[in-house]
Amino acid sequence: MNLFEARRLTVTLLHRHGLDAWKVEFSRAKTRAGACRHERRAIVLSAPLVTVMSEAEVVETVLHEVAHAMVGAQHAHDEVWRRTAQRIGATGRVSLHTSASPAHDWVGTCPRGHEAQRHRRPAHPMSCGECARRFDVTALVAWRYKGRDVPMTPAYRAEEAALLARTSA
Incomplete structure (x- = not known):
């Protein structure tokens, strides 16, 4: 889904659930599809993930975060949040199960050719786990x-x- 469509969809769902004062933001996160930032009244979506997710996966992510916005930060993923998420049309699952994944920017190779992948620059040397x-x-x-x-x-x-x-010593 493109980012323009994702923003429009999110704004529509925010309005539908009475969250007119909330805004939509995008992040560069590659391992978290969405976040609810109560202090900023913002639903944050991962731009890299949204662009590789299906529309149904984006809707699920947005509804998950809308449920967080509706119940407040104190509820995290408790039963109050879960019931609210399900009432508004989300599954109520804590994490999104998707095959969508942006390419890893960092690819490491050991002397025998095994690969390791990372989204972020490695901070410390590592050896091959295989x-x-x-x-x-x-x-x-x-x-x-x-x-x-x-x-x-x-x-x-x-x-x-x-x-x-x-x-060598």
Whole structure:
């Protein structure tokens, strides 16, 4: 679903449920489809996820967050929230079960070719979980960002250098 349609749908559902003072915002989150920000009176939708979700999944996400807005922050995912979510047409499930997923920006490869994927830049060196049960510098993962070799942060490089120096000593 495109973001314009998602915004229009969300505004319509907010009005339908008496939340005229609430607004719609988009985030860059890649692991959370939506959020209800009571302090800002905002329903926040993940732009990367919305663009790969079906209309039914977006409706479920919006209704989930509308239910949070209706019952207040103190209810989280309790029975009051669940009954409200179901009354307005949501399933009342805590998380969205979807196959939609944006591509991972960071892909790491170990010396034997196994891959690891991350949405965010790795903060610390890691070794391949398939090659070694515990951290092993011989199975260090080399990272690429969107298919390109990019320099890691100075802190990452310093930690990696220290690990390599310990094993060569």
